[in-house]
Amino acid sequence: MPQDYLNEVAPALEKYSQNILQQDVWKRPELNLRDRSLITLAAMIARDQHTELKKYMELALNNGVKPSEISEMITQLAFYAGRENALNAAKVAWEIFHERHVNMKEMPAAEPVLAPVDERSEAHRLDAVQHLFGNTGRPLARYTTDVLFRNLWLRPGLTPRDRSLVTVSALIANGKSAEMPLHLQRAMDNGLSQAQAEEMIAQLAFYIGWPNAFSAQSVATAVFNNRGH
Amino acid sequence: MPQDYLNEVAPALEKYSQNILQQDVWKRPELNLRDRSLITLAAMIARDQHTELKKYMELALNNGVKPSEISEMITQLAFYAGRENALNAAKVAWEIFHERHVNMKEMPAAEPVLAPVDERSEAHRLDAVQHLFGNTGRPLARYTTDVLFRNLWLRPGLTPRDRSLVTVSALIANGKSAEMPLHLQRAMDNGLSQAQAEEMIAQLAFYIGWPNAFSAQSVATAVFNNRGH
Amino acid sequence: MPQDYLNEVAPALEKYSQNILQQDVWKRPELNLRDRSLITLAAMIARDQHTELKKYMELALNNGVKPSEISEMITQLAFYAGRENALNAAKVAWEIFHERHVNMKEMPAAEPVLAPVDERSEAHRLDAVQHLFGNTGRPLARYTTDVLFRNLWLRPGLTPRDRSLVTVSALIANGKSAEMPLHLQRAMDNGLSQAQAEEMIAQLAFYIGWPNAFSAQSVATAVFNNRGH
Numbered sequence: 001m002p003q004d005y006l007n008e009v010a011p012a013l014e015k016y017s018q019n020i021l022q023q024d025v026w027k028r029p030e031l032n033l034r035d036r037s038l039i040t041l042a043a044m045i046a047r048d049q050h051t052e053l054k055k056y057m058e059l060a061l062n063n064g065v066k067p068s069e070i071s072e073m074i075t076q077l078a079f080y081a082g083r084e085n086a087l088n089a090a091k092v093a094w095e096i097f098h099e100r101h102v103n104m105k106e107m108p109a110a111e112p113v114l115a116p117v118d119e120r121s122e123a124h125r126l127d128a129v130q131h132l133f134g135n136t137g138r139p140l141a142r143y144t145t146d147v148l149f150r151n152l153w154l155r156p157g158l159t160p161r162d163r164s165l166v167t168v169s170a171l172i173a174n175g176k177s178a179e180m181p182l183h184l185q186r187a188m189d190n191g192l193s194q195a196q197a198e199e200m201i202a203q204l205a206f207y208i209g210w211p212n213a214f215s216a217q218s219v220a221t222a223v224f225n226n227r228g229h
Numbered sequence: 230m231p232q233d234y235l236n237e238v239a240p241a242l243e244k245y246s247q248n249i250l251q252q253d254v255w256k257r258p259e260l261n262l263r264d265r266s267l268i269t270l271a272a273m274i275a276r277d278q279h280t281e282l283k284k285y286m287e288l289a290l291n292n293g294v295k296p297s298e299i300s301e302m303i304t305q306l307a308f309y310a311g312r313e314n315a316l317n318a319a320k321v322a323w324e325i326f327h328e329r330h331v332n333m334k335e336m337p338a339a340e341p342v343l344a345p346v347d348e349r350s351e352a353h354r355l356d357a358v359q360h361l362f363g364n365t366g367r368p369l370a371r372y373t374t375d376v377l378f379r380n381l382w383l384r385p386g387l388t389p390r391d392r393s394l395v396t397v398s399a400l401i402a403n404g405k406s407a408e409m410p411l412h413l414q415r416a417m418d419n420g421l422s423q424a425q426a427e428e429m430i431a432q433l434a435f436y437i438g439w440p441n442a443f444s445a446q447s448v449a450t451a452v453f454n455n456r457g458h
Numbered sequence: 459m460p461q462d463y464l465n466e467v468a469p470a471l472e473k474y475s476q477n478i479l480q481q482d483v484w485k486r487p488e489l490n491l492r493d494r495s496l497i498t499l500a501a502m503i504a505r506d507q508h509t510e511l512k513k514y515m516e517l518a519l520n521n522g523v524k525p526s527e528i529s530e531m532i533t534q535l536a537f538y539a540g541r542e543n544a545l546n547a548a549k550v551a552w553e554i555f556h557e558r559h560v561n562m563k564e565m566p567a568a569e570p571v572l573a574p575v576d577e578r579s580e581a582h583r584l585d586a587v588q589h590l591f592g593n594t595g596r597p598l599a600r601y602t603t604d605v606l607f608r609n610l611w612l613r614p615g616l617t618p619r620d621r622s623l624v625t626v627s628a629l630i631a632n633g634k635s636a637e638m639p640l641h642l643q644r645a646m647d648n649g650l651s652q653a654q655a656e657e658m659i660a661q662l663a664f665y666i667g668w669p670n671a672f673s674a675q676s677v678a679t680a681v682f683n684n685r686g687h
Contacts, residue, residue: 230549230552230553234548234549234552235545235548237552237562237565238529238532238548238551238552238555238562238565239529239530239532239533239536239544239548239551239565240565240566240567240568241529241530241533241566241567241568241569241613241615242532242533242536242544242548243568244568244569245533245536245605245610246541249601249605254601257597259597273542276540276542278506278540278542278543279542280542280545280546281541281542281545404632404633404634423594427594427595427596427597427598428597430595430597430598431597431598431600431601434537434598434601435537435541435601436540436541436542437540438536438537438538438539438540438543438628438632439537439538439602439606439637440538440628440629440632440634440636440637441634442598443590443598443636443637444634444636444637446590446591446594446595446598447590447591447636449594449595450590450591450592450594450595453594454592454594
């Protein structure tokens with residue numbers, strides 16, 4: 001397959017990629033290159049698509065995402081996109097890290113010192129789960145509390161804002177509208193602005209397709225309106 | 230892997246494929262072979278599934294879809310199913326086109342003369358977006374207008390009916406119910422009959438699974454009822 | 459790629475896999491190993507993910523799922539997850555069955571003696587379809603009746619409970635909430651307890667990601683509440 005296969009088969013798509021995606025979208029100042037790399041990589045892992053995964057993982061490293069942060073993203077996405085998605089991403093990361101002679105001892109520890117639980121926000125979350133599941137769904141609720149919110153989310157390998165960005169990107173990439181409001185609110189509580197959230201959705205549209213982006217913006221609009229009141 | 234692996238492992242599935250899918254569904258007169266090929270190929274690209282992609286792309290060519298139309302489908306689906314889906318399909322197209330000695334200069338130009346904008350339908354669409362997003366989501370709304378509805382959709386490489394068929398198939402294949410009504414209405418405005426739409430969903434069921442087909446038929450029923458009034 | 463690539467790249471994910479998924483989730487008594495294998499394998503086929511497919515298909519055989527039952531699952535999932543998903547699973551099954559010298563004549567016949575139709579439950583289902591589609595969608599409704607409910611579902615290769623388990627797992631794995639209530643009710647009518655259904659969702663969360671599991675538990679809660687009245 002020659003390098004310019006796309007230009008041969010679909011010159012229009014190549015032109016859109018160059019003129020709009022590369023020369024316009026990626027250069028808009030509303031979101032920096034590191035954030036753009038982080039969300040695009042998260043979306044690719046969440047969709048389990050590998051054609052450009054290596055290229056975009058390398059781009060993320062070049063744009064300031066640390067190898068240890070990619071490791072932590074992969075762990076986060078095992079829980080928010082699926083186990084095999086994470087395994088496939090870990091294989092690509094292994095290759096790149098070895099090519100770049102990354103010291104694998106820099107990877108986040110399996111059992112680091114965790115951040116303290118924010119008991120108020122956790123009580124709020126438990127109320128929402130209770131409202132959703134009532135007295136049913138105890139096994140899922142238990143693992144959600146013990147493994148996710150009292151462990152995974154408290155790991156120091158990613159800042160809370162980055163962890164939320166990665167999680168929201170995965171939800172958007174897979175069209176999981178029902179789970180978006182909680183995580184978009186959390187991302188905004190952790191420092192994501194409305195303009196950045198809108199910009200994130202516009203960039204992701206070019207990778208995950210317009211239908212998923214439109215669903216996401218509809219949910220985001222409701223979240224923004226809710227926060228405005 | 231022997232050619233008849235399916236017959237060895239799951240003779241029932243092989244029998245359903247032969248007796249129902251090949252001998253019955255594909256031969257129903259309500260939708261012609263070219264349309265059936267177009268929608269099945271679009272669904273495979275939209276789901277990023279490659280096992281039978283080459284076979285069905287060749288079938289589409291044999292049933293009268295032109296290489297330039299496959300090129301244009303790929304560009305359309307980059308925006309309606311995702312970028313990597315389009316890249317993967319472009320690779321398969323590159324192989325087939327070279328095997329068949331297709332003149333690559335026949336591919337649709339990157340910047341052709343566009344059809345005129347239908348300002349009335351475009352105003353209607355902008356109203357719907359405004360209703361959905363309010364004053365938020367400007368970046369996505371801007372690219373939707375500039376790149377999609379004032380450019381991509383006006384390209385001459387596919388007839389409006391074919392472009393709509395491909396788009397609706399992608400939405401059905403990925404279970405994007407919320408985005409279906411607009412595009413199914415557009416397809417019907419562009420000449421798709423209710424009987425053809427129903428037939429499309431029934432055929433796709435065998436490729437994308439019953440759950441996606443049932444979601445699609447529920448949405449289609451609402452669209453049909455709405456048009457009837 | 460070394461065997462311990464995951465431990466090198468994401469030691470935390472490896473630790474969660476060992477300590478929670480393997481040592482805790484899989485050992486909970488609420489669901490036996492055969493059921494756990496069946497639902498995990500169904501979810502992988504439904505998501506068309508292949509990284510651990512061979513490993514989990516072998517695990518299913520080791521946990522008492524018969525080769526003929528895997529064959530029948532594949533046929534069922536062609537209709538409930540998609541055709542290519544089934545073809546890809548059939549290839550892996552072919553490999554394993556030949557490695558294990560399975561007698562391929564044990565595979566379920568293409569046209570076996572079918573179980574009798576439960577006309578009361580079938581009338582109830584037809585009412586629901588009529589309510590959903592009205593007078594539209596005849597082609598899909600016809601194949602649903604003739605191919606699925608008067609043929610596929612009556613095949614003897616899987617018990618009704620197992621066939622329902624496989625189907626519900628596929629719906630959960632692909633986030634098809636709208637189609638879940640009918641099939642979860644059917645699974646419970648066929649002997650799945652509420653505790654087993656809850657346990658199934660908690661186990662699947664680790665493979666398909668939390669967002670799909672949360673959607674599933676929300677639907678399941680509504681089904682449980684409905685049955686309680």
